[in-house]
Amino acid sequence: MPTPTLSVDRIARVKGRSLPMELLTPELSLERECLDPDMSSPGLALAGFVDRFPTGRMQVLGQTEMTFLEGLDPEVARDRLRILFSQDFPAAFVTKGQEVPEALLEEARARGIPVFVTPLSTKDFYRRMKPFLEVELAPNTSVHGSLADVYGVGLLFMGKSGIGKSECVLDLVERGHRLVADDLVMVSQRGNDVLIGTGHRLQKHHMEIRGVGIIDVPALFGVRAIRQQKRIEVVVQLDEWSEDGSYTRTGLDADTMEILGVELPRVTIPLNPGKNITVISEVVAMNHLLKYSGVDSAAAFDRKLKGAMLPVGEYLEEDYE
């Protein structure tokens, strides 16, 4: 997958709806790309130091920066602004609705860098812009599979086309669980090890059931049957049954699968006719919840068994108690 990019145009269009901002340079193109989910304030650049200037990162001019500029000799201020705007960054934001000097706009225009002003304080601007940048620039990919919320656990069903992923999810929906996306799941990474799955924007919770065709799940089952996004927590791999398949019999050894560098627990379920994968899926979800609450059924059972095999009988034989 290509590395995600975010144009200034998209920031203005999407974030401009909820976050007050005014474009001061409407004649400039907004096609510049923001490459960094961080933002910074160009204090040092205004002091003339640009050796380690972060490329592709939005620059926020708060009261500190603007007061500093005002205090400079106009010639020097002009020079510093020229230095700042010769750096490569997507856009500049002036906060707190401060007056923007013409010199700043002229230097910005000369380099084609758009300038916005927002009435928000620098702190509020950072707080409200940052999550958007992080989501938009998060590493992402798409996987062929179906994602459902089962008892609050995000199960990602994977397996060959036609193996029955959609049918399994449909069965789960019928039992009161929720569909996130069928067939194609868009995955985006949040923080270090959280993967959020969602459907493609065109899909709108439709799914294909072989022999029936394309169905609209919320129209058939209501809003409670769907969810917009869900953390992916367990991969359920559906495999055709094979005699030599090495399926786990104890559940003691954890299998994993990697998506975007994040390791997810994986359960492989062999399919044969008449097998109820819906109930098995519910058990997979509940077992996951149980593990997170500190109970590992397989390990606990094994411990009890080992205890039973220890030679306590001998100790009790002549009753030393």
Next chain:
Amino acid sequence: MNETPVQERRVRIANRMGMHARPAAAFVKLAGRFKSEIVLARDGLEVNGKSIMGVLMLAAEQGAELTIRGEGPDSEEALEALGDLVEDGFGEAGEEP
């Protein structure tokens, strides 16, 4: 067994209506006849060529350029048949409205 040739073919959507439900169904049906894994890609979005919902999500309009990738024993035949299907406009009209 360990030799799985990967084939790629770039095609352009020819029919006026683009890859809507019927053409997509024709594509996945044909793809399903081959043993090879079929991936269809457009602008970085990759979908399984044997699943109709995936193929529809590409929203490939007339003129859109797609990459068909086949991996498996019969990938060469698969790409030939699938590429021709797309370029023939799925048997639909191709001229401008």
